[in-house]
Amino acid sequence: MKAIVDCNSFYCSCERLFRPDLQNKPIVVLSNNDGCIISRSDEARKLGVGMAGPYFQARHIIEQNDISVFSSNYHLYGDMSRRVMDTLRTLAPEVEVYSVDEAFLDLSELPVEELAAYARHIRNRVEQWTGISVSVGVAPTKTLAKLANLQAKKDKKATGCVKVLLTQEEQRIALQQTRVDNIWGVGRSYAGKLINWGITSAWELSNMPEEWAHTNMGGVTGVRLIRELRGTPAIAMEDELVNKRMIATTRMFGRPVTALYELKEAVATYISRAAEKLRRQQSAAKVVSVFIVSKEQDHLADFKRGATISNYTTLDRASSLTHELIKPAIELVEQLFENGKEYKKAGVMLSGLVPDSSVQGNLFVPASQNQHRHLMHAIDNINFSMRDDAVKFGSSGMSKNWKMRQELRSARHSTRWEELKEIK
DNA sequence: TCTGGGGTCCTAGGACCC
DNA sequence: TCTGGGGTCCTAGGACCC
Numbered sequence: 001m002k003a004i005v006d007c008n009s010f011y012c013s014c015e016r017l018f019r020p021d022l023q024n025k026p027i028v029v030l031s032n033n034d035g036c037i038i039s040r041s042d043e044a045r046k047l048g049v050g051m052a053g054p055y056f057q058a059r060h061i062i063e064q065n066d067i068s069v070f071s072s073n074y075h076l077y078g079d080m081s082r083r084v085m086d087t088l089r090t091l092a093p094e095v096e097v098y099s100v101d102e103a104f105l106d107l108s109e110l111p112v113e114e115l116a117a118y119a120r121h122i123r124n125r126v127e128q129w130t131g132i133s134v135s136v137g138v139a140p141t142k143t144l145a146k147l148a149n150l151q152a153k154k155d156k157k158a159t160g161c162v163k164v165l166l167t168q169e170e171q172r173i174a175l176q177q178t179r180v181d182n183i184w185g186v187g188r189s190y191a192g193k194l195i196n197w198g199i200t201s202a203w204e205l206s207n208m209p210e211e212w213a214h215t216n217m218g219g220v221t222g223v224r225l226i227r228e229l230r231g232t233p234a235i236a237m238e239d240e241l242v243n244k245r246m247i248a249t250t251r252m253f254g255r256p257v258t259a260l261y262e263l264k265e266a267v268a269t270y271i272s273r274a275a276e277k278l279r280r281q282q283s284a285a286k287v288v289s290v291f292i293v294s295k296e297q298d299h300l301a302d303f304k305r306g307a308t309i310s311n312y313t314t315l316d317r318a319s320s321l322t323h324e325l326i327k328p329a330i331e332l333v334e335q336l337f338e339n340g341k342e343y344k345k346a347g348v349m350l351s352g353l354v355p356d357s358s359v360q361g362n363l364f365v366p367a368s369q370n371q372h373r374h375l376m377h378a379i380d381n382i383n384f385s386m387r388d389d390a391v392k393f394g395s396s397g398m399s400k401n402w403k404m405r406q407e408l409r410s411a412r413h414s415t416r417w418e419e420l421k422e423i424k
Numbered sequence: 425t426c427t428g429g430g431g432t433c434c435t436a437g438g439a440c441c442c
Numbered sequence: 443t444c445t446g447g448g449g450t451c452c453t454a455g456g457a458c459c460c
Binding site: 035056057 | 435
């Protein structure tokens with residue numbers, strides 16, 4: 001049996017930890033650039049604040065109801081996430097961190113009759129140790145566990161945030177109560193098709209033949225989904241600490257950007273950030289990609305499908321050194337940039353990742369390479385322990401007035417000494 | 425006026441090989 | 443006029459996740 005443990009309104013819960021006055025009050029957390037609502041408390045949901053909607057559209061509800069608003073504070077959420085995951089590792093032999101606020105636990109060693117009590121124990125311990133409240137779903141497969149978790153969250157009072165689907169009968173009822181668009185692995189595109197075909201509940205989908213799923217739902221992915229819904233594990237627990245295969249840093253700008261030099265500054269800044277992530281997992285990148293997005297003139301167009309143009313360079317030799325990666329990236333920007341256009345977003349991607357052979361120093365490369373490696377290490381350490389970007393490359397610019405807005409961010413209470421919470 | 429920032433996996437199709 | 447069968451590797455793009 002597998003469990004999924006999911007933090008309730010995670011970002012909002014983190015903000016409330018340091019603002020006990022907001023307990024049981026409506027609050028929301030915004031995405032970068034204060035663009036979208038990415039987390040909302042139950043109270044805010046009940047007032048009619050939608051999920052993942054643009055902030056400006058919900059603004060009137062927010063102001064009318066005096067809902068507290070926060071810009072996202074990823075230092076705080078990252079640190080709280082680590083504490084939750086550390087707690088979960090004391091509770092199961094195998095833990096797969098699935099996202100910042102979710103983890104799968106392997107509970108197959110536990111007798112089935114103890115599962116419900118153990119799930120409640122997990123919930124209580126995480127809340128007691130970290131202050132974050134979680135929901136727990138338990139079932140024979142990951143997909144059914146996610147479905148159980150959804151039900152636990154939907155009616156917190158009745159379930160106590162814990163739902164266990166042991167028997168086939170329990171699973172059937174849960175499947176019948178779940179709409180296809182709420183299934184883990186069914187997104188907007190498939191949901192639309194399924195409903196057109198008259199398949200509306202998870203139960204109906206689970207009764208479709210595997211060959212049908214293979215033809216109509218993305219090949220093996222669809223077959224796995226059907227099996228998982230029927231209670232046959234088809235998606236295994238993943239190993240942890242697997243290195244990323246791609247590293248991206250992308251941002252909206254705080255205002256439209258028209259000057260090439262600003263675009264170059266932004267891309268140099270993003271490369272610096274991406275290269276840090278690269279070195280943290282001791283990888284080097286062979287491919288550098290850059291994309292820029294111009295402001296959509298046609299207001300009827302879907303804003304996400306704005307005019308994105310991109311290009312990439314393949315390096316002769318994989319590198320993890322910031323300056324070696326900035327150079328090709330800047331050249332790409334120069335190619336992509338068009339005078340007179342307004343840009344709203346840019347991003348960089350590092351791929352073709354391989355283990356970084358220069359980590360230990362390499363006899364077969366010039367000594368200067370190893371020197372650079374030490375320099376990078378020193379810069380990373382300084383930037384990690386001091387303020388962000390205390391040391392950076394000149395091409396990243398000094399003023400950065402294209403930077404995103406983050407006007408409502410709370411203090412980084414748990415990761416910066418100077419921002420430690422004071423109690424008088 | 426104002427719409428995030430990461431990631432993963434899978435498939436189809438082209439280039440190339442013998 | 444006729445023109446095989448099989449395989450690998452790579453990339454672009456689509457779908458999904460939180």
